[in-house]
Amino acid sequence: MFSLRGDVNAGPVVRLEAMSSQPDAAFPGVTPPPASATLMVRTTRIDDLPQDPGALLRLLPAEGALAWVRRGDGLAAWGEVARIETSGAARFADAERAWATMRSRAIVRDEIGLPGTGPVAFGSFAFDESSSAGGTLVVPRVVVGRRGPVAWITTLSTVDTVPMLGPVPTLDALRGDDPAVTSPGTVTYSPGAVEDDDWTAAVEEAVARIRAGRLDKVVMARDVVARTEHPIDARWLLTRLADEYESCWTFCVDGMVGATPELLVRSEKGLVTSRVLAGTIRRTGGEDADLARAAALAHSSKDLEEHEYAVTSVAEALRPFCQSLNVPETPFVLHLPNVLHLASDVTGVLCTATESGHTPSSLSLAEALHPTAAVCGTPTAAANDLIREIEGLDRARYAGPVGWLGGDGDGEWGIALRSGALDPDDPHRIRLFAGCGVVAASEPGAELAETEAKLEPMRHALG
Known part of the structure; x- marks a missing residue:
């Protein structure tokens, strides 16, 4: 995983950590990821997602869950390939620029072409620019989506660990073992x-x-x-x-x-x-x-x-x-x-x-x-x-x-x-x-x- 973090002390400057030391002329103040960190994205249709409204949410792991679901349609995701963190008045603009740079270098194979397929980042931003909560875009490793009758799975990585061709890993293989959902009790x-x-x-x-x-x-x-x-x-x-x-x-x-x-x-x-x-x-x-x-x-x-x-x-x-x-x-x-x-x-x-x-x-x-x-x-x-x-x-x-x-x-x-x-x-x-x-x-x-x-x-x- 690589990270893009807003520098609170330096204002709205966004930087990449642990990356190449050569600056990016198209994105001043930011150094690009090495070639191995190019975002690899593949979206493929799946037919084994149950039709009930809670199917997407039941896929989520106990840690690192990401979700945007309404009436059973939407996106459920987990894992983390990249994180963009910003702060201050420019928290939205900095996140937008960093995401634009990342997606411009992505290698994408999208067999569906619906909203929510291909590269996706989940975001949350502070109400006030003075809040230390700032803003975050999270790029997940796995996204499962549904829109009406069509369901899909998107896999993302910064190295070619998921082949762009060949069989798609099953949902169970991508999720792994995870504990059962537990009540918070009293x-x-x-x-x-x-x-x-x-x-x-x-x-x-x-x-x-x-x-x-x-x-x-x-x-x-x-x-x-x-x-x-x-x-x-x-x-x-x-x-x-x-x-x-x-x-x-x-x-x-x-x-x-x-x-x-x-x-x-x-x-x-x-x-x-x-x-x-x-x-x-x-x-x-x-x-x-x-x-x-x-x-x-x-x-x-x-x-x-x-x-x-x-x-x-x-x-x-x-x-x-x-x-x-x-x-x-x-x-x-x-x-x-x-x-x-x-x-x-x-x-x-x-x-x-x-x-x-x-x-x-x-x-x-x-x-x-x-x-x-x-x-x-x-x-x-x-x-x-x-x-x-x-x-x-x-x-x-x-x-x-x-x-x-x-x-x-x-x-x-x-x-x-x-x-x-x-x-x-x-x-x-x-x-x-x-x-x-x-x-x-x-x-x-x-x-x-x-x-x-x-x-x-x-x-x-x-x-």
Whole structure:
């Protein structure tokens, strides 16, 4: 494995470690990998993947699992051929440039040609540029994917260990022996960085700033720490999330695990889609009562105002990259097991080339969109400043982009919501996150209750 790491002290410089000492003129400040590190990629169709929705997730190993799955379709991966680590304000651009260099040298045999085949990197990025969490792209050794009736396996290596011709190794041979999925056992919860009373006080302060005209909306987040009796098995979390929240994108990338209902951006064959969620109400569990609550949500001036800010921010961010854009006039109500959301799908056709002379990649679009008003506020700069001032926690990669990037630049990026961060130093600990949009009409107690509803998916996943 080779590694590309962002140099925190030197700013947004990315370097390759343990590589050739000759600089790369096309990528200043970076030395190229030796010839033996050329990325070798082969994608072949497979016919033995079961058709049930959980088939992809059942393939994952106990360690190093990578996943992006919705309704049984998507990608499951493991192993690590390469890692790109960046930090600071240029974390997206540095990762994009490093991935472009890597894929330009790749030798690829792709017999399928669908989104997600060929070279793939899974990514997770910090919400705030000042966070030490930075950003990471992980290039796996094995990717198994499915899209409708077609399933495939991609093998990646930096040396020619997997032949470009000849029989494809079986899934069992590539996985090897792995322990059974285990329950975390008894789970206890404790406050995170901010106690509940202090958090509601911060929401009160945010409402006061909004009513004073400092900004229109700000999203306030909080965290809860869960401790488990047994070590946390990411596969346990993923399968329970996928079963209960099948309409969400279940993900696992570099320690971030969750099931997000919000698609930041999908870029596919020149078409771009972004699902915007803002405006939330908790479900009661009764069908008639929830229908009434859905109607109330759809007519709530407070929630419609919050939603409008979020949709506008996405449309304005996408407009420079699109030759046409469709922005719905009214949202629909998205029904999830725990909450109801106001939702809008913004769609567009990408320009064939931007001012930079090339079509933007999905990661470039994610950078342009992040942070949306749905996870930050309006205006963005003022909301972000207020979050840093009064929220009281480092969000790390919560509410940041998470997803995957293909060799052609297409990919899917969600917002890391309904999620938790596994502790790399303590297998019994995970930080759970939730947030809510605060506007002039917000009431702190109700906002706290909304975050509790949004914590339910990860609490359910822990069991």
